[in-house]
């Protein structure tokens with residue numbers, strides 16, 4: 032006889048079910064709430080529940096039971112339970128479940144069906160399988176297995192079709208909702224986790240500039256997040272189509288060392304991905320003709336290119352021992368990781384390249400005897416070589432890089448020279464005595480793109496020889512003065528006591544000329560020796576306009592003689608503290624040279640400019656000009672230009688040497704701009720105190 036449930040029974044069941052399931056959200060709790068309810072309401076001994084835990088509709092898995100079992104084997108068997116829905120559909124006995132119909136059978140009849148595992152969990156039982164339909168598409172989201180009670184006096188509800196179908200639909204809807212919720216929470220927490228990790232990766236990548244560290248970090252993250260069994264990173268050079276192995280993790284015997292080029296025949300899937308620029312996920316590498324096995328047990332390979340400005344620069348390869356070992360979220364994560372890697376790898380690579388160049392340069396600079404210091408435009412030391420370290424008794428080069436130049440180098444002369452070179456478009460040169468008691472020829476120039484370059488050449492040896500030579504010349508000159516005045520005396524006497532004919536008179540005049548030249552030479556030599564020995568300058572306020580005017584007046588007759596237009600263009604110049612006689616000597620010398628070395632009809636101009644901290648006076652002419660080779664020696668003692676145009680012009684070659692010494696004695700500088708055949712411009716800067 033078929034027992035038709037009373038309407039009140041149905042209504043009560045629906046009501047109780049809703050009450051019972053309404054507050055449940057997490058699937059683990061589901062059985063806790065649902066199990067006791069079903070067992071208390073229905074003529075049922077035990078029940079088992081399987082659910083669609085994956086977010087797809089192809090399987091049911093992970094059984095839970097009520098009453099709960101504590102037997103570890105049973106628990107394990109329940110947890111590893113897996114029902115493939117396609118298999119259910121393919122079997123005639125189980126097929127109705129897919130269509131939402133319940134089936135009733137004894138466990139023993141399930142031996143060769145897809146439900147055999149459940150039969151093993153509930154052996155010797157009269158089973159009813161209730162499909163749980165739910166979700167938007169009303170699909171099978173779970174399966175309820177009820178073991179019928181054998182008690183004939185059971186007061187509870189019978190396992191009736193209608194009641195069970197109500198149970199199935201209501202419970203299915205709740206289960207679907209619960210699973211959906213769990214899945215959303217899982218997804219959310221996975222996304223949050225991934226976001227946190229990516230943030231951490233960004234921070235770490237930003238902090239890392241060493242290429243090997245960048246690779247280590249990337250592979251480490253990829254291995255951690257995807258559970259890959261092995262991983263490698265290879266750089267790719269698109270121009271030469273070569274892969275260079277950078278790092279390998281997890282292989283028993285990595286066959287290539289870091290930095291080694293991967294032979295083409297061993298490039299495998301990685302090389303294929305590098306060439307195509309498309310990531311590849313290969314579920315079973317054993318079927319791939321390009322696969323090069325490094326470890327026998329690998330099944331899945333995920334190779335992802337790393338791009339920089341649309342060029343593949345590296346490939347990250349992950350391998351798993353499981354078939355289809357990487358899921359969508361792994362692939363997505365690796366994709367995000369490699370997108371970030373491009374910039375970091377490229378930055379690290381460029382840094383390494385620059386570092387290598389820098390080391391090369393540092394080796395070269397370290398090997399030369401000249402001292403070199405480069406300072407950036409913010410005043411920090413960019414580069415300093417060993418020779419400079421020694422010259423200034425400093426600590427090692429590496430400690431100095433990045434330090435403020437003016438706070439590190441305690442040499443007033445050099446710092447003054449450095450400051451005066453900033454923003455100047457010409458090289459500033461001066462001789463300096465350094466703490467190691469040696470003399471250096473320091474040349475400082477400001478390069479807009481590099482910084483301030485200081486090169487110092489040790490000239491102590493030349494200075495010493497020069498000193499000896501000067502002393503010798505000064506002594507000889509001094510000793511020559513005496514016989515020279517005797518000669519002059521006798522010449523005068525000769526002229527007074529004799530009547531010479533015209534010819535003899537010419538000879539005597541030539542003797543006088545030679546005498547004057549020799550006297551001038553000796554005077555110049557002795558003057559230079561005095562200046563270099565550090566003559567006491569008699570310092571006082573000097574009116575530059577007055578002194579320059581006096582120099583011009585002194586030379587004007589010679590200029591007029593040669594028909595040279597000698598002009599001045601002078602603003603009101605400040606009074607400077609200097610030795611007036613010596614300042615006059617400087618400019619008289621320069622103006623007289625300009626007139627001397629400018630052919631008839633030319634011009635000579637004296638002009639001046641006031642600059643912050645100094646005044647610049649320029650003596651310019653449009654005369655013979657000086658070739659670059661001669662310019663290099665023009666301030667040397669006794670240096671005279673040997674050209675046909677200057678052969679007939681008399682001079683000692685000491686004038687400019689004296690001028691330079693006097694300018695430097697006043698803490699000024701002298702420089703020259705000249706072009707052969709076009710003229711010269713001597714510039715003297717004197718500090719305004």
Ligand code: ADP
Pocket residue numbers: 624625626628629652654655656657665670671672677681682683684685686687688711
């Ligand atoms: P000198 O006694 O020969 O004039 P200086 O030391 O004054 O000696 O000059 C050195 C050399 O520099 C000169 O021989 C001359 O060739 C060159 N010189 C100096 N001033 C000028 C100038 N204004 N124009 C061209 N050449 C010059």
